[in-house]
Amino acid sequence: MRKQLQQLIRRRRRAWFLRCQLYTLAGLHLHERKIMCEQCVAKAVMVVENVIPGFHLMQATQGSRHWKKGWYGLVEVNDPTLVFEGPLLQDPTHGWSDDAINAMAQDVQAALGRYDESVEKLEEALVVDAGTGYRIVSACMEVGYNRKDDGFIHYWLMNYMVTMAKLASATAK
Template sequence: MCEQCIAKAVMVAENVIPGFHLMQATQGSRHWKKGWYGLVEVNDPTLVFEGPLLQDPTHGWSDDAINAMSLEVQAQLGRYDESVEKLEEALVVDAGTGYRIVSACMEVGYNRKEDGFIHYWLMNYMATMANLAAAAVK
């Protein structure tokens, strides 16, 4: 039986990046804990990460705006950074898998020179796409 079935994964966003669905385990299994997210190409997740799935609260802000951010936004940014670090750990994958993920991200707009580290970009992008998918269902 596939890991997706064992974990009773639900779709969060189809083709969140080309070729990868973003799913979340509702039951959990040995490799995919309940509540964790997975990027799934076929049946088994290509990678799993704990989450939470969060948008960058300072996305698109100028340096001046970031320097003047409130304590509330600083706290949100701290939670975002913690979540991104968990994703970074999950992104330690074999070369072929890494190539597929990076290529898919580039197809939808990731640019290393402009966007920086991929794990920061990918977390924000997945959270944004998940929010759009949820809004479309309502």
């Protein structure tokens, strides 16, 4: 029994040592208890500060455990509250009448298909716990989301984020 216990202790120490080495290679220093935030590991860049109140829209420039390279994240503090693949696409039929939508050209239909695929990825990411969902919906409502007029939040949020990203890009130039 004592021998088995000693072997178990040695295996755990070895596993801890290997984990520390792997984390050190990744820029994390587990043995010093300096674990970097997800935002730092992913080397996320700001796309829009406060895209909705309390949430920054950021994009990972390097992959991390939960945030893949090129993916977007809504970040409250250091770690993303949610991440989604993107791309950020604007609704090509935003503001159109029903008649105009029914008569849309093939290229607009293709763009609408790409937009729908992107929105579906955001919808999957928006499946969060009740508290997080409440914070996101409340923030959206603060900047103009109205469930009756705007419909599903994931469609509204995608279009809003793209609009804000274009505004931020235009003012930066």
